[in-house]
Amino acid sequence: MEVQPLQCADNHQPSSQVQSQNGVAGSRGTGERKTAAITGGEAPAEKASPQRRVSARIQAREKTENELLMKRKVELLHDHGQEEEEQEKETEGNRCKKGNACTRRKLGDGQVSKEVAVDKRESLKSNHVVKLQEEAVKARSSSGSVCDKSAHAKVKETLRLFNKYYLHFVQEEENRCRKVIVDKKTPKKKGHGSQEEAKQKAKRPDLKAVSKMMETNAVLYPEKRIGELPGVDVGHQFYSRAAMVAVGFHSHWLNGIDYMGQAYKRGEYGNYTFPLAIAIVISGMYEDDLDNAEDVIYTGQGGHNLTGNKRQIQDQVLERGNLALKVVQYWAEKGISGFNVFKYRLRRLEGQPLLTTNQVFFTYGRVPQSVSEIRGLVCEDISGGQEDVPIPATNLVDDPPVAPTGYKYCKSIKVAKNVKIPLNSSGCNCKGSCVDSKICACAKLNGSDFPYVHRDGGRLIEAKDVVFECGPNCKCGPGCVNRTSQRGIKYRLEVFRTPKKGWAVRSWDFIPSGAPVCEYVGVLIRTEDLDNVADNNYIFEIDCLQTMNGLGGREKRSRDVSIPKIEGIDRTDDQKFEVVPEFGIDAGSAGNIARFINHSCEPNLFVQCVLSSHHDVKLARVMLFAADNIPPLQELTYDYGYALDSVHGPDGKVKQMPCFCGAADCRKRLF
Ligand SMILES: C[S@@+](CC[C@H](N)C(=O)[O-])C[C@H]1O[C@@H](n2cnc3c(N)ncnc32)[C@H](O)[C@@H]1O
Numbered sequence: 310m311e312v313q314p315l316q317c318a319d320n321h322q323p324s325s326q327v328q329s330q331n332g333v334a335g336s337r338g339t340g341e342r343k344t345a346a347i348t349g350g351e352a353p354a355e356k357a358s359p360q361r362r363v364s365a366r367i368q369a370r371e372k373t374e375n376e377l378l379m380k381r382k383v384e385l386l387h388d389h390g391q392e393e394e395e396q397e398k399e400t401e402g403n404r405c406k407k408g409n410a411c412t413r414r415k416l417g418d419g420q421v422s423k424e425v426a427v428d429k430r431e432s433l434k435s436n437h438v439v440k441l442q443e444e445a446v447k448a449r450s451s452s453g454s455v456c457d458k459s460a461h462a463k464v465k466e467t468l469r470l471f472n473k474y475y476l477h478f479v480q481e482e483e484n485r486c487r488k489v490i491v492d493k494k495t496p497k498k499k500g501h502g503s504q505e506e507a508k509q510k511a512k513r514p515d516l517k518a519v520s521k522m523m524e525t526n527a528v529l530y531p532e533k534r535i536g537e538l539p540g541v542d543v544g545h546q547f548y549s550r551a552a553m554v555a556v557g558f559h560s561h562w563l564n565g566i567d568y569m570g571q572a573y574k575r576g577e578y579g580n581y582t583f584p585l586a587i588a589i590v591i592s593g594m595y596e597d598d599l600d601n602a603e604d605v606i607y608t609g610q611g612g613h614n615l616t617g618n619k620r621q622i623q624d625q626v627l628e629r630g631n632l633a634l635k636v637v638q639y640w641a642e643k644g645i646s647g648f649n650v651f652k653y654r655l656r657r658l659e660g661q662p663l664l665t666t667n668q669v670f671f672t673y674g675r676v677p678q679s680v681s682e683i684r685g686l687v688c689e690d691i692s693g694g695q696e697d698v699p700i701p702a703t704n705l706v707d708d709p710p711v712a713p714t715g716y717k718y719c720k721s722i723k724v725a726k727n728v729k730i731p732l733n734s735s736g737c738n739c740k741g742s743c744v745d746s747k748i749c750a751c752a753k754l755n756g757s758d759f760p761y762v763h764r765d766g767g768r769l770i771e772a773k774d775v776v777f778e779c780g781p782n783c784k785c786g787p788g789c790v791n792r793t794s795q796r797g798i799k800y801r802l803e804v805f806r807t808p809k810k811g812w813a814v815r816s817w818d819f820i821p822s823g824a825p826v827c828e829y830v831g832v833l834i835r836t837e838d839l840d841n842v843a844d845n846n847y848i849f850e851i852d853c854l855q856t857m858n859g860l861g862g863r864e865k866r867s868r869d870v871s872i873p874k875i876e877g878i879d880r881t882d883d884q885k886f887e888v889v890p891e892f893g894i895d896a897g898s899a900g901n902i903a904r905f906i907n908h909s910c911e912p913n914l915f916v917q918c919v920l921s922s923h924h925d926v927k928l929a930r931v932m933l934f935a936a937d938n939i940p941p942l943q944e945l946t947y948d949y950g951y952a953l954d955s956v957h958g959p960d961g962k963v964k965q966m967p968c969f970c971g972a973a974d975c976r977k978r979l980f
Pocket residue numbers: 327333334335336337339341809810811812813846847904905906907908909967968969970979
């Protein structure tokens with residue numbers, strides 16, 4: 310636990326205004342806690358024993374799991390049926406995977422190419438397409454929302470897997486680059502990897518991640534198909550070309566036009582005229598492009614300078630993808646650089662959902678550039694200057710608009726008097742920055758590897774049981790990558806008022822997956838001393854042990870870390886983990902931005918326990934990391950992890966709270 314002097318901006322005013330509309334307490338009076346069932350103070354007989362609290366959670370989680378399992382079984386049967394139908398089909402996609410004809414538009418590694426799903430198949434206008442779309446709509450409405458929901462979840466899961474592989478390969482690449490530098494400095498030894506060898510292995514991490522997805526059959530839609538892809542809505546943003554390939558939205562990481570060739574004539578699409586384009590990328594790489602949301606003038610493929618200056622250097626030829634676009638109108642013209650280019654007018658199909666911007670700008674809205682542009686501003690910086698980046702609060706909901714009140718902003722953990730923070734653990738002996746995982750003592754605790762990559766100022770490769778960071782006794786400096794979560798808030802966050810959930814948090818900046826967003830800060834307290842639980846919505850129990858053991862239906866996390874031995878607890882005996890967390894963080898009266906982050910059943914953040922100054926998991930720091938690539942202005946959320954029916958009111962009765970997260974897979978209740 311990092312214990313730092315408490316600095317508090319005084320936001321402590323009467324809390325009556327911190328009420329959300331329609332009767333759901335936005336911030337007061339529900340008595341819930343984040344991870345375990347609780348009982349209010351007025352009915353001692355009903356107070357849940359530690360054992361009971363956790364069992365209730367486990368039971369409810371098991372129920373949810375069983376339901377999900379059943380759902381998955383149904384989907385598998387459905388998928389299997391489809392597979393049989395498609396078995397015979399020979400696909401261009403497969404040939405492409407074997408290495409044929411996949412070269413054209415190049416993006417730099419790591420470049421954020423925010424490709425928008427304008428509509429994958431908007432160039433198709435035939436009756437067959439309309440029919441297929443009608444069938445898809447019918448299928449959706451007849452099978453209820455289950456099909457849709459799981460499709461969204463699958464897309465998200467696929468992208469998360471891709472991001473995980475990507476970060477693993479980023480780490481590999483960072484290590485390789487380091488080796489090149491070391492090799493340059495040290496005389497060449499025979500038998501040891503030379504510079505040449507290191508150079509040869511260079512490959513873009515995003516492309517390696519795509520290959521890995523293909524190798525492991527993890528591409529969600531590996532077969533080309535006509536019609537929309539379930540789970541990818543109009544307006545969906547991909548953050549790299551490779552991510553599109555990982556989902557199967559587009560089967561080339563370089564080509565702009567993805568099309569089905571003549572081979573498809575023999576399959577279920579026998580009535581179509583091939584070649585037929587099924588997905589195009591508007592990458593802004595052609596000097597003759599003119600794109601907006603309703604009408605796109607798309608330039609055909611070929612003849613432009615692959616080095617990336619967008620210049621057309623040759624005439625285009627009416628072949629391959631250029632033949633595959635069946636569109637409203639097409640023509641040939643002399644482009645800006647005087648070469649023949651093909652132009653295709655693409656128009657949105659009637660009835661398609663609208664994009665959020667008129668021009669294809671790739672953001673969900675317009676991010677304010679200065680304080681004067683902020684609509685509904687009620688506070689310029691709720692941290693009162695404590696955070697490096699000011700945190701404005703806006704309110705376009707209440708009349709008159711009010712600012713968040715009833716607490717003190719507090720940048721770092723405040724420790725209750727009866728909580729003893731363990732002494733600082735011994736650290737590593739690395740100089741400057743920890744780089745060699747075979748030498749660094751902290752890396753060894755993390756399974757002999759660093760949990761973070763350097764990219765974007767430090768990104769966590771994947772969620773772990775616990776992350777061991779370098780601490781006060783380590784010899785490395787503050788810039789060490791293994792101190793990534795200790796650098797405070799670096800994104801421009803905003804607290805904003807919602808109609809149904811009280812206050813909420815969003816970022817004006819794009820947040821890449823694995824980036825640290827903030828720590829959950831408040832008063833570190835013994836859970837047995839929490840006496841106002843019935844009125845406090847801001848308690849976070851430090852339940853790393855439960856997470857580690859996958860208790861309460863949680864997903865077990867990566868185990869390649871040295872879990873510290875915990876007195877009285879044998880990790881092999883799961884039952885012994887059924888204990889109530891001993892400590893919690895109460896952000897009710899004092900806390901940081903994290904206290905405003907709402908729950909979602911499909912969250913974009915995840916909770917990660919981090920140990921830096923000491924190694925007592927029960928007192929770990931609670932960090933929130935980005936689970937996905939998060940576009941600007943998307944609400945930041947994490948899963949509070951309640952089991953349904955696990956929360957009890959002061960009268961001992963099960964308490965329920967409706968969930969307004971709006972996710973396709975919403976469980977409809979917070980607890
Ligand atoms: C830690 S606070 C989050 C910030 C809070 N919205 C506020 O106004 O201060 C937790 C409370 O927010 C509300 N909340 C959070 N997520 C919600 C959701 N998905 N649906 C409904 N209410 C939610 C509930 O009142 C919950 O008790």
